[in-house]
Amino acid sequence: MDHPRAFLLLKPDCLRLGLSGPVERAITRAGLRIVCRHRVTLSPADVRCLWPEYHDAGHPLALAFLDRYLTGAPSEVLHLRGPDAFEAARRVKREVRSRHADGPFANVVHGAERRGEMARQADHLLGRCDACAEPFRSDEPPLVPARPPGRDFRDDADLTALVDELWPLVQGVPTPTYPGPVRLEGDDTGQAVYLGSDRENTLDSTVTALWHALPGIELRHAVLLALHAGWSGGTPIAVGGRRALDDCLRSLRAHGVHACGQGIT
Ligand SMILES: [Zn+2]
Known part of the structure; x- marks a missing residue:
């Protein structure tokens, strides 16, 4: 057609x-x-x-x-x-x-x-323009694929204010600002948990996974890590002891994030 x-x-x-x-x-x-x-x-x-x-x-x-x-x-x-x-x-x-x-x-x-x-x-x-309003035809159903949801962060923060604050940091060069890794418990092993680019997830599902895998993380920090990982393809998100890093990775995977792993910092 x-x-x-x-x-x-x-x-x-x-x-x-x-x-x-x-x-x-x-x-x-x-x-x-x-x-x-x-x-x-x-x-x-x-x-x-x-x-x-x-x-x-x-x-x-x-x-x-x-x-x-x-x-x-x-x-x-x-x-x-x-x-x-x-x-x-x-x-x-x-x-x-x-x-x-x-x-x-x-x-x-x-x-x-x-x-x-x-x-x-x-x-x-x-549809608002008389000259153009003839409906488009498609041989495909107008199916909208579901995208993974996340936590309703409206309960945690004023998201409009958060986005206003972060807006200058998520575009321009370098894109977007890297906020640094979260420091977890234990002696630094020279390893970090890396988060990669992940088309299977959304900003919301990724930030929600970070929220659980990095307890106590500030929402702005989690958003910047998620956006940076989507751009860089591999962002160090956490450093610390071996057990803490293992727990972090396990939690990310349990929350549906599989584009992650451990590597040298
Ligand atoms: Zn028109």
């Missing part, structure tokens, strides 16, 4: 950094043309509608960062047409991100990774 229509969302950082021109040239190179442009300022409700794999009770950290990133400043939705537009738009997204993205909350453009996701999101974003 050919999909002659697609969309790309130019996020607030794309507009702020003046990257619309490079994105539009990449769209043209991909054989697509822009048939309509829509300036939108996304609301928290839009964010939850576009990414229903995240919900407030299970993913309050991811949503607090997404709200900070995507709401309150203008974005632009580009309605695209061209041969095999879905695949072409996805290639444009990857090309733009590989050149300009600067962290998970600074990745410039959004485009759907699955056809069902594109149809659902396009209908939400383009």
Whole structure:
């Protein structure tokens, strides 16, 4: 089934950094043309509608960062047409991100990774425009894959204030700030527990695992470790005695984090 229509969302950082021109040239190179442009300022409700794999009770950290990133400043939705537009738009997204993205909350453009996701999101974003409101069709069900939830950290902290505090630290160079490992009990063995990049988990499920595996860790510290590990692919998160490090690893795995191990500091 050919999909002659697609969309790309130019996020607030794309507009702020003046990257619309490079994105539009990449769209043209991909054989697509822009048939309509829509300036939108996304609301928290839009964010939850576009990414229903995240919900407030299970993913309050991811949503607090997404709200900070995507709401309150203008974005632009580009309605695209061209041969095999879905695949072409996805290639444009990857090309733009590989050149300009600067962290998970600074990745410039959004485009759907699955056809069902594109149809659902396009209908939400383009349905407000008379010229574009014809529904997208997809031969895939608009299935939303569940993402692992975490603790409801709204009970522990003012997450909006936490994200405001951390915001300058999670983008820019170096990306993001490394807060250092947690020092556990026992004599230093020269070993550390490392946390890797883990697409099977979410920010919330990873921070929740750290919360249990590193008892007493400050929430801001756990968030920075999780974000740094996602970027670096291997971040030392704890140092200390052999038994403490073994306990930490066991607890991470018990909480579903398997991209972890012990290594020399
Ligand atoms: Zn339109």
